[in-house]
Amino acid sequence: MSHEVRYPVRGREQAPPVTTLRIRGRVRANEADMAVVRALSEHLASLGARDVASRCATGQHHDRTEWAKRKREVTAQSSSRWAGRVTKHSNDVYATARRNQKRHLGELERAVEAISKKLDLPVHSGAERKELLAEEAARAKPEGRKPRHLVFGYRSETEHSQKRRRLQHLIARADRLFMDTRAGRVHVTLGGKRLMSQRLHLEEAGRTADEWRTGWLAERAGFGANGEAGKQFGNETMRLAPDGTLEVDLPSTLSQLANAPRGRRRFSSPVFFSCRQEEWLAQVEANRAVAYDFHLDERGRDYLEPTFTGRARGRELSIA
Helix, strand or coil, rough: CCCCCCCCCCCCCCCCCCHHHHHHHCCCCHHHHHHHHHHHHHHHHHHHHHHHHHHHHHCCCCCCCHHHHHHHHHCCCCCCHHHHHHHHHHHHHHHHHHHHHHHHHHHHHHHHHHHHHHHCCCCCCCCHHHHHHHHHHHHHHHHCCCCCHHHHHCCHHHHHHHHHHHHHHHHCCCCCCHCCCCHCCCCCCCHHHHHHHHCHHHHHHHHHHHHHHHHHHHHHEEEEEECCCCHHCCCCCEEEECCCCCEECHHHHHHHHHCHHHHHCCCCCCCCCCCCCCHHHHHHHHCCCEEEEEEEEECCCCEEEEEEEEEECCCCCCCC
């Protein structure tokens, strides 16, 4: 039995090589180092939350001048490098919220259109539908054609009434979302709306208050540093040497936690990667840019994730 190919492939194309690599390594630090990580994460999360609020407040009127102003405010409580990462993340959060907002508005408009069209059709029960389909089949048979496709409305007056209420609800939501879109206004919840709503329904979510807070802090915590080409090991803020020694540049407010020169914190345990260790070594040994993200999960484990431009077949790949 042969099957019809619905979407035939016209010719062949080679898949493009991976331009950016992202790997993960476990950070096994002692209690003193973990206290520094928690303090740094809370400090940067606080700065990031305030900066996200500032970015959302400017809306569509944001420009380079506003960005520079926000960066100066964050720099006063951290450093220029940390401020660059924090403000860039806020810009990305706003841009993502705007894309999701427009996508959601499109979905609401399509749902309103579909329900409106079906509400304009008469109500037909299941038995009435069968009768109409049988009548159409009887008419089509002597004419030597296929029965026409019949479009029906809802199956009962009750369902019709429920869909009318549903339509009014969707129209109201679409109107509010349209006003927000036109004004450049977004609603952002750092940590996720799902977790925020679980706080009011802990029993239904199967969580205790302590478990919820641990997960909430894990979602909101974490920090990172942008890569810098030409700097030692590709990053001046979070420097990971080829031997696994990790050093983090602390903000001035946390300088009392430093144990290395120039206000830096040197971790006691080395960090290694079980996957693509060779590519990462080639990157840091050549002082090419490597960005790092520090993640904390609900189990109390910490991970370091480097992101860098890899090489393929002996040539360097550029980030698109």
